[in-house]
Amino acid sequence: xxxxxxxxxxxxxxxxxxxxxxxxxxxxxxxxxxxxxxxxxxxxxxxxxxxxxxxxxxxxxxxxxxxxxxxxxxxxxxxxxxxxxxxxxxxxxxxxxxxxxxxxxxxxxxxxxxxxxxxxxxxxxxxxxxxxxxxxxxxxxxxxxxxxxxxxxxxxxxxxxxxxxxxxxxxxxxxxxxxxxxxxxxxxxxxxxxxxxxxxxxxxxxxxxxxxxxxxxxxxxxxxxxxxxxxxxxxxxxxxxxxxxxxxxxxxxxxxxxxxxxxxxxxxxxxxxxxxxxxxxxxxxxxxxxxxxxxxxxxxxxxxxxxxxxxxxxxxxxxxxxxxxxxxxxxxxxxxxxxxxxxxxxxxxxxxxxxxxxxxxxxxxxxxxxxxxxxxxxxxxxxxxxxxxxxxxxxxxxxxxxxxxxxxxxxxxxxxxxxxxxxxxxxxxxxxxxxxxxxxxxxxxxxxxxxxxx
Amino acid sequence: xxxxxxxxxxxxxxxxxxxxxxxxxxxxxxxxxxxxxxxxxxxxxxxxxxxxxxxxxxxxxxxxxxxxxxxxxxxxxxxxxxxxxxxxxxxxxxxxxxxxxxxxxxxxxxxxxxxxxxxxxxxxxxxxxxxxxxxxxxxxxxxxxxxxxxxxxxxxxxxxxxxxxxxxxxxxxxxxxxxxxxxxxxxxxxxxxxxxxxxxxxxxxxxxxxxxxxxxxxxxxxxxxxxxxxxxxxxxxxxxxxxxxx
Numbered sequence: 001x002x003x004x005x006x007x008x009x010x011x012x013x014x015x016x017x018x019x020x021x022x023x024x025x026x027x028x029x030x031x032x033x034x035x036x037x038x039x040x041x042x043x044x045x046x047x048x049x050x051x052x053x054x055x056x057x058x059x060x061x062x063x064x065x066x067x068x069x070x071x072x073x074x075x076x077x078x079x080x081x082x083x084x085x086x087x088x089x090x091x092x093x094x095x096x097x098x099x100x101x102x103x104x105x106x107x108x109x110x111x112x113x114x115x116x117x118x119x120x121x122x123x124x125x126x127x128x129x130x131x132x133x134x135x136x137x138x139x140x141x142x143x144x145x146x147x148x149x150x151x152x153x154x155x156x157x158x159x160x161x162x163x164x165x166x167x168x169x170x171x172x173x174x175x176x177x178x179x180x181x182x183x184x185x186x187x188x189x190x191x192x193x194x195x196x197x198x199x200x201x202x203x204x205x206x207x208x209x210x211x212x213x214x215x216x217x218x219x220x221x222x223x224x225x226x227x228x229x230x231x232x233x234x235x236x237x238x239x240x241x242x243x244x245x246x247x248x249x250x251x252x253x254x255x256x257x258x259x260x261x262x263x264x265x266x267x268x269x270x271x272x273x274x275x276x277x278x279x280x281x282x283x284x285x286x287x288x289x290x291x292x293x294x295x296x297x298x299x300x301x302x303x304x305x306x307x308x309x310x311x312x313x314x315x316x317x318x319x320x321x322x323x324x325x326x327x328x329x330x331x332x333x334x335x336x337x338x339x340x341x342x343x344x345x346x347x348x349x350x351x352x353x354x355x356x357x358x359x360x361x362x363x364x365x366x367x368x369x370x371x372x373x374x375x376x377x378x379x380x381x382x383x384x385x386x387x388x389x390x391x392x393x394x395x396x397x398x399x400x401x402x403x404x405x406x407x408x409x410x411x412x413x414x415x416x417x418x419x420x421x422x423x424x425x426x427x428x429x430x431x432x433x434x435x436x437x438x439x440x441x442x443x444x445x446x447x448x449x450x451x452x453x454x
Numbered sequence: 455x456x457x458x459x460x461x462x463x464x465x466x467x468x469x470x471x472x473x474x475x476x477x478x479x480x481x482x483x484x485x486x487x488x489x490x491x492x493x494x495x496x497x498x499x500x501x502x503x504x505x506x507x508x509x510x511x512x513x514x515x516x517x518x519x520x521x522x523x524x525x526x527x528x529x530x531x532x533x534x535x536x537x538x539x540x541x542x543x544x545x546x547x548x549x550x551x552x553x554x555x556x557x558x559x560x561x562x563x564x565x566x567x568x569x570x571x572x573x574x575x576x577x578x579x580x581x582x583x584x585x586x587x588x589x590x591x592x593x594x595x596x597x598x599x600x601x602x603x604x605x606x607x608x609x610x611x612x613x614x615x616x617x618x619x620x621x622x623x624x625x626x627x628x629x630x631x632x633x634x635x636x637x638x639x640x641x642x643x644x645x646x647x648x649x650x651x652x653x654x655x656x657x658x659x660x661x662x663x664x665x666x667x668x669x670x671x672x673x674x675x676x677x678x679x680x681x682x683x684x685x686x687x688x689x690x691x692x693x694x695x696x697x698x699x700x
Contacts, residue, residue, distance in 0.1 A: 008643035017647055025626070032599065041602040310600065312630045316647045349641060351634025351648075352502065354591035358600035371502070378504030386505075394500055397463070398511035403494040407467040428639035432646030433677025436468050443461055443470035447489050451477070 001342055003349040007317035020152065021315040027148075028309045030258025031359070037260075038250060048247050049363040052300035055205075055238050056290060062205040062238045063281065069208025073270035076278045083113035086282045090115060090197070090230055091122055093278055097228055099124070099194040105212070105219035106130040107199030108146050108303060109232050109282060111325045115197075127189040129218040131182055138165045144319025146326055147256050147305035152318050186218070196222030200233035200279075201302070202248055206241050209269035210279070213252060213262040220266050229271065230278045235286050236299040248302060251361035255304040285337055294372045298333050300362040307356035307366055313349055322346060329356035333369040340377060347373035389425055407442055414438035457485040458523030460557065462533045462669070463495035469669050475696040476529045476560060482696075483568055490519040498536040503636045506543055513544055521549045525567060526557040529692045531589020531667040534559040539592060559589055559667060560692060565608040570615065575697035577663075578618035582656035582686075584666035584675070585609050587630050595667065599628050609667060609691070616694055622661040629655075633674040649678045656686060663687045665694055 011017050035041045055062055067077045080086035086109075094102065102124055104110065116126045116137075128137045132149035136142065139161055143149030150158070155173045162168040168181040198219045203210040210231060212219050223229040239248065253259040271277035289295055308314045308328030319327035324335040324343060332346035347370045356366040378386065396402045415438045420426030429435065457480055461473045480487045496516055497509035516537070520526045528534050537557040544550045564570050589595040589609075597604030613619060632638070632648025639645075653675060656664055662685075666672050669690050676688040 004641050004643070007641060011643040011647050014647070018651070021647075021651070035602055038602075312632065312648050313641070313644050316644050316651075348504075348637070349644075351587065351630050351632060351637045351645075353587035353630035353634070355587070355598075355600055355628075355630065358591055358598050374502070374504035375506050376504075379507070390500065390503055390505060394505060394508040394512070397495040397497065397500065397509070398515055400492040400494055400515075403463070407463075411467060425639045428642045429677070432642050432681070433649070433674065434680040436673050436677065438468060439470050441470065443466045443473035444489075444491055446470050446474060447477075448491065451489070452491070 001323040001345070003317070003321055003323070003345040006321035006323065007313075007349070010318045010321055011316065017316050019154070020318055023151065024309045024315045027257060028306075028359075031255055031306055031309065032258075034254035034258040034260065038254065044247060044251060045361055045363050048251055048302075048361055049300060051239060051244050051247060052362050053297075055240055056236065056296065056299055059235065059238065059290065062240055063235060066203055066205040066208055066238055067281075069206070070279060071208070073208045074277065075208065075270055076276065078278060078280045080280055080282045080284070082284050083282075086113045086232065086280055086284070087115050087118040089280050090232070091119060091124070093228065093230055094119070094124055094195055097194065097276075099228060101125045101127070101189070101193045102195045102197055103127050103129050103189055103193040103222040103226065104133075104197045105199065105214060105222055106133055106149070107197065107232055108143075108325060109199055109234055110197065111143060112284065113232075113282070115232075127186070127193075129186055129189070129216075129222055130214070131179060131216060134182055134186065135161065138162075142320065142325070144327065145305060145308055146303055146330075152320065190221050190225055193222060193226045195228040195230060196226040197230045197232065198223060200231050200237050201252070202239050202245060203233055203237050203279075204240075204242050204245065205238055207269065209242075209267055210237075211245065211249075212266045212268065213249075213264065214266070215257075215259075215263045217264050220264055223268075224272075227274070228276045228278070229268070230280065231268070232280045232282060235281050235283055236301075252302055252304055255306040255359070255361040289337055295333065295337070295369055297364045298330070298366075298369060300364055301330060302362060304361055306359045306361065310355045310359045311350075312353065312355070313351070317349070322349070329366045329370065333366060333373060336373050336377065340380065344377045347371075347377060387425075404442070404444070411438040411440075411442070415440070455485060456522070456524045457487045457563075458520045458526040459487050459489040460496075460520065460526050460528035460533070461489065461493065462528065462530045464673070465529065465669050466493075468673070469690070472529055472669050472690040472692055475690070475692040476527070479692060479696040480527065482574070483564075483570065488523065493519050496533045496536050498533055498540075499635055501536065501540055502634075506540065510544065513541055517541070517544070517550050517553045520553050520557075523556060525563060526553065527560055527563045528557070529560045529667070529690060530669065531559045531586045531593055531595060532670060534562075535588040535592035559593055559595060560695075561595055561608045561612045561667065562593060564612050564695075565606075570612070573612075573615040573695060573697070575615070575695055576617040576619075577694045577697075579662045580620045580622050580660055581613075581694075582622045582624060582659070582661035582664040583609065583613065584631060584652070584664055584668075584671055585628065586666060586668035586671050587628070589667045590628055612695060613691070619694070622656065622659045624655040624659050626652075626655060631671045631675055633668075633671040635670070638674055645674070646678070649675055650682070653678060653682075653684055653686065657684060661686060663689055665689050665691050667691055
């Protein structure tokens, strides 16, 4: 898995790259308008960051408080230390009730745990009911964005897909029509479902309740029809008080899509009469991250996706180029925790422009973490595996004479119109742009002739 | 006031005119400028490539050269940010902290220390402005579009003192140009797309020149301008402020 390679393939279709960039930039602009309409937006970000900081600093206490309240509310609480345990718990709940059909609203955690293929292999039908997720599920693709899973697909492609799989009219591209086709097909799944799974946006320690934010009402339709509601949440979704919700709900939808609020903000505090509610609390590496000071703050993330929409690299390389469940700057700081070697190119897929950090509603220093990962990744490589040019550079830059000789040599080569060898660092420069024209003398030489009193 | 002139490695070697303009400008403003002739690089290219620890000798060399200066001024927001933000890796100490605090980007120095109110410079052109991301979001030289509260724009304040210069407003005023040091070669495809998009924005809004705080970003864009034959000329901000750019 190499981000540059995948990104180059994406950029081979320039027209599509520009369309993808423009589409996401539009979302960024909507976010700017929405954020600008809230007086004290920057104070709100700071407040959210501090609340999350507090929650993380006492995570164990808050989790215990949450569990106790949730249980007394009638919710079955389960603990999963990793993805396999999470998947096993979900399967067991379904098996115990003879459930065969599960409808799922959007949950990046279950993507992270690869729940769908696991359940499928165990004879359970899983239908994603969020429109974007349904599209990528039918296309047998991974989501390319955490809020807009099918943002990489154009309506023509969705039309073709629906024609092949859902029987929509050939060549139809009208979004309203295609949505209606999906709606009709999903209705059957909702009615057949014997269990519904949702994610969790916020879990409130003091009440033992949780909040699910969606725009399509699919989470609500699923859990209100099925006798069993399973909610999967990462342990970092805890916030201390119900009052804190006001801070996060004001930030979440505005940062994500530029809406004031998601269309549905559903509060769950316990099962309805005759139904069951299960909540699976998942660690899957989170407590290990909590122990790493330089990376801890990424656990503050509320999964708005703003860092993806604003990232000039994400916009021009697409979510799939990152090769992991969560793409963009956030994915690039999370994926190396899972496998530093496989995802070693991700922290380098950034100019460190800092836009992600400034747009983040909980003020995670995302580009600072990318920088920190770069240090860790290189430190783990054997010295001999590091590029020769970099090893030389480290020596040359610390030695004035060596620096001057190298500089003189480089200028001389450039002045002679030398062409860089193929597949070298400089040929990567020249594949997109011309080399600079080199002056005869360095500034230092000029300075010695024109200023320095001998 | 002893001002140490901090000239980034690539400017020293490839764009000496930018360094000369910076020196002349500071001299005209009455600064006693010293250029430590043994300087090499701040270490950023190594550190951003993940080799911060290997760049320690380079960083220490930098600190030793500039430790006596009242101010250390550079025509590069990115290199200045690196010293200010990343030299903490040297583990503190009086000299290191003094150098970190005293290192300023040119516009920052002109506005925060010199408080300049006028400049003897004219540049009768339509100019697209590229405040480098590290200067913009790291040093807060100007307002970032992501933030809903903005401080003063020090780059524009200084450019506004130049007679006859018109700053061209663009659709995405602070989108990254795609340079990013090693990024420009490692992620060559995306880097090229970012640069071309940025240049298209400048051309569409009628810029004749593009200028900026960082010659590194400008060299990347200049390379594309030349490759694609775009009707744009590239000049560093120091050259405009010094009144010498044609």
